[in-house]
Every structure is written in C-alpha cells, then in structure tokens.
Amino acid sequence: MASWNVQSNMADSFKSEMHSSRCFLCEKYLSVPPIMIISSDGEEQKCGRCREIKTEINVRNTFYEKMARMTEYPCIYEDCEEKLRWGEVESHEEVCLHRTMNCPIFEECDETIKISDLASHFDSEHSGDLYYETYDVMGDIFSEMMTILLLSHGKPYLIKSGVTEDNYSCQVFALHPDGNRKYELKIFSEVSENFKLLFEGETIFFKENEHCFKCAARECQERSHWNSTLYQNSPPISHNVALIDINVIKFALKSPDFHTTFIVKNDNISSSDDSKVSKNFLSNNNTVLIDRILQCPVCEETMSxxxxxxxxxxxxxxxxxxxxxxxxxxxxxxxxxxxxxLEDLADNAELPCQNENEGCNFFGNVEVLGRHQVDCER
Incomplete structure (x- = not known):
C-alpha cells in the first residue's frame, strides 16, 4: 500500500509539473508537439502552435514528449472542461465551443470574444459590419478597407478586403473547421446590367496566430503570432487572396460606380447564377466579355x-x-x-469554347482557346 501511495504521489507531482510548464511564446500548455528547447539554459521552450516562429536555438525535447503521453491536459479555453490526451489537443482547440479570438475590428475594439458569441458582439458593437447570407455593397468598392462578418448557412465567415493602387484584394475566412467552401464575388454596374464579372475563390480556416488582422496591418506585437512585427520586417504572406485588377474592372464596366454581391456557397447549393464561373474572371455572357474588352478595334480579332x-x-x-x-x-x-x-486578362482568364452550347467543355485563355477552336469538332 505504501509503495502504491508513493507511486501515486509521484504521478500527481509529475502531472502538476507538466501542467505548470508553459510555452515561452504563447504561454499555453506545452501540449502540442513538437516541443522545442529554445534557450541555452533549457528553461525556455516552445510548443507546436508556435512552430513557424523562428528561434536561434531549436532542440527537440523528446524526453518531455514521451512523458507527456502519460498525462491528460486541460483545454486552453476558459469554461471548457475537456481533458485531452497527447495528440488530441490541437484538433480539439479548432472545434472547441469556447474558442476565442480578438475582435477583427481592432481599430475600434480590443475585446477578446468567444467565436460562438461573435455575431452577438457584432450586432451590439459593429452592426454596420454584420451581414446575413449575402453581402451587398453599392457604390465604389475601391474606396476603403473593410472587415465584414457574414453569417451564411448558419456559420460565420470573415471577409477581409482592401485596395492598393493596382488591385482590389479579398480574403474569406471560415470561423468553423468544416468551412471548406467556395465563395463568389459578383461585380457589376447600372450602366451594364447584363454584364457581370464573377470571381470564385476558396475560404480559409481562421487561425489567429497565423491570420491575425493586426499582423496583416503591421500593427501586431504578439509574441505568439507567426507574422508579428517582432519577427518579420516584411508583410505576411497571404494565401487564397483574390486579386482583381482595378483598371480591367473599370474598363469592362464603363462606370466609376459598382455594385458587388458576395455569397458563400453551400456544398449542396449551386451558384446564384446559372452561368459557369471560371478560376479567374468570367462573365455571365462570355461573348460580351471578349467583344467589349479584348477585341481589337481594327481587325476585330481577340487580342493576346x-x-x-x-x-x-x-x-x-x-x-x-x-x-x-x-x-x-x-x-x-x-x-x-x-x-x-489586358495582357494579364488575356493570359489568365479561362474562357469557354465558342461551341459550348453544342457540348464542348473546353476552357482556356485567349491564346490556347484560339488554337483549340480551329480544330474543335463540336
């Protein structure tokens, strides 16, 4: 009995020691591998959540990882009572009902909010930036930076868009792990009601240490964020960004004012338009797109x-x-x-064969499409 008590006390002591050990960078439990020693005295360690943050010393603590398999860890989020074994922690943190994030409207708000409460927070504090199912904007879409919360199919998405001298950019972040969806951005004007530019992209699962909006604005000094100004002198790399050339849009729509409609498409719901959407630009009338933008005024051939x-x-x-x-x-x-x-549009826009109505499913840029249509058998 005495021996069992000694072993039990040692296990309790070991468990207490493991739970008091924290990542030097994010200050969370050392519960996500790999665990790396990052100081010469061995006192400072980082967890797998911070794996992309470069440190001068990186020595894997395999002893700690072996011992960590013998215990359970509490969830890092307050109010969550889950006990998690080694290897289960990171996947749980992505789906935890108590998961939190900093308010993305950081210019006006510095609150930390449960993602499950984010819609209520926007409704009370940022109601002008909350949309349901469809995000519609009237006016010049290139006039300001925007961060929008869109509730689509009962799930929250963050739309981050901005403008440079050359491009309108847009990213869509899913705040839930099953948010691997496609989104559709439609740009049109009153001048050309029957002519629309459509862009289709993919959502990104939001992870604050990787996708922090303050990091993107070069205003973040969080030690645990991969793109914090503490670690990088250049802006963070952006993934799944829609870049749309402003000059092409203005030329195509013949108007300084634009309307935009933005939707996230459910896996079981087709696009709001019956037309196909290309990987880059397409119109709901591709002949109009070619004729109005890429037709040479002299020979009337499509330019490349x-x-x-x-x-x-x-x-x-x-x-x-x-x-x-x-x-x-x-x-x-x-x-x-x-x-x-226009060269960029001709080189990158994927357009359908002129025999699409006869059953040809070929898509290609202007040059490739021209070669195909010479021998198309439809």
Whole structure:
C-alpha cells in the first residue's frame, strides 16, 4: 500500500509539473508537439502552435514528449472542461465551443470574444459590419478597407478586403473547421446590367496566430503570432487572396460606380447564377466579355499578348500595331507602351469554347482557346 501511495504521489507531482510548464511564446500548455528547447539554459521552450516562429536555438525535447503521453491536459479555453490526451489537443482547440479570438475590428475594439458569441458582439458593437447570407455593397468598392462578418448557412465567415493602387484584394475566412467552401464575388454596374464579372475563390480556416488582422496591418506585437512585427520586417504572406485588377474592372464596366454581391456557397447549393464561373474572371455572357474588352478595334480579332496602348488609352493588337503609326481611334502616335492589364486578362482568364452550347467543355485563355477552336469538332 505504501509503495502504491508513493507511486501515486509521484504521478500527481509529475502531472502538476507538466501542467505548470508553459510555452515561452504563447504561454499555453506545452501540449502540442513538437516541443522545442529554445534557450541555452533549457528553461525556455516552445510548443507546436508556435512552430513557424523562428528561434536561434531549436532542440527537440523528446524526453518531455514521451512523458507527456502519460498525462491528460486541460483545454486552453476558459469554461471548457475537456481533458485531452497527447495528440488530441490541437484538433480539439479548432472545434472547441469556447474558442476565442480578438475582435477583427481592432481599430475600434480590443475585446477578446468567444467565436460562438461573435455575431452577438457584432450586432451590439459593429452592426454596420454584420451581414446575413449575402453581402451587398453599392457604390465604389475601391474606396476603403473593410472587415465584414457574414453569417451564411448558419456559420460565420470573415471577409477581409482592401485596395492598393493596382488591385482590389479579398480574403474569406471560415470561423468553423468544416468551412471548406467556395465563395463568389459578383461585380457589376447600372450602366451594364447584363454584364457581370464573377470571381470564385476558396475560404480559409481562421487561425489567429497565423491570420491575425493586426499582423496583416503591421500593427501586431504578439509574441505568439507567426507574422508579428517582432519577427518579420516584411508583410505576411497571404494565401487564397483574390486579386482583381482595378483598371480591367473599370474598363469592362464603363462606370466609376459598382455594385458587388458576395455569397458563400453551400456544398449542396449551386451558384446564384446559372452561368459557369471560371478560376479567374468570367462573365455571365462570355461573348460580351471578349467583344467589349479584348477585341481589337481594327481587325476585330481577340487580342493576346503583346497588347499595345496609345497615350489616350486605346488598345491594339500586335499585328495591327506593326502596320500603323498612329492610333486609328484618336490619331495619337503609338509608342512602345503595352497594356499589361489586358495582357494579364488575356493570359489568365479561362474562357469557354465558342461551341459550348453544342457540348464542348473546353476552357482556356485567349491564346490556347484560339488554337483549340480551329480544330474543335463540336
């Protein structure tokens, strides 16, 4: 009996010691592998949550990991009573009902909120940034930075969008682990009601140490965040970002004002449009897209790289430019300036074969599509 009591006391002491050991960077339990010693005296260690943060010393603590398999850990989130074995912790933290995050509207709010309470928080504190099912914006979409909470199919998504001199950018983060969905962004104007640009992308599961909005704004100094200003001099790498060329959109829609409609598509729900959506740009009328944007005004063929542009802004295909000294539209002399925005559209937009209605399922950029359509058997 005495021997059993000694072993029990040793186990309790060992368990207490394990639970008092914390990651030097995130200050959470050392319960997610790999556990790395990061100081010369062995006192400082980091957990697997902080694996992407570079440290001068990185020595794996295999002894600790072996011993950690013999105990259970409490969840890091307050109010959660789960007891977790080694190897189960990280997956639980992603689905924990008590999971928290900092308010993404960090310019106005510094609260830490349960993700399950985020909609209520937005409703009371940021109601203008809360949308249900569809996110609609009227006016010039390139006028400001935006962070939106969209509740779609009963689940929360964060939409982060911004603008640079050249591009409109957009990312969509799922705040739940089964949020591997596609989203659709539709851009159109009152001037061209029957002409729409559609973009389709994929959502990203939000992990605050990796996707912190303050990190992206270069305002974060959290020791546990991968892209904190404490560790990097350059902006964080962004994944699954939709980049849409502003000049192409303005040229296509012929208007300074735009309407946007944004939806997250359920796996069992088809797109709100009957038209197909390409990996990059498509319109609900692809012939209109080709005719209005990429048609050479002289030969009326679809332009591909290189595409030339006159000082006034009129574009011309390479073959016609080689035969002309001045722009046929405004008579300005041509230089060596190229329209890289249209070249990017011609090179990257995947368009359907002109025989799509006859059953051809081929998609390709302008150059590849042209070669295909010469021999298309449909």
């Amino acid at each position: 790289s290189p595409i030339h542009i006159c000082p006034t802004g009129h574009s011309l295909c390479n073959n016609c430019k080689s035969r002309l000294d001045s722009c046929p539209t405004c008579k300005d002399p041509f230089g060596d300036t190229r329209n890289f925005s």
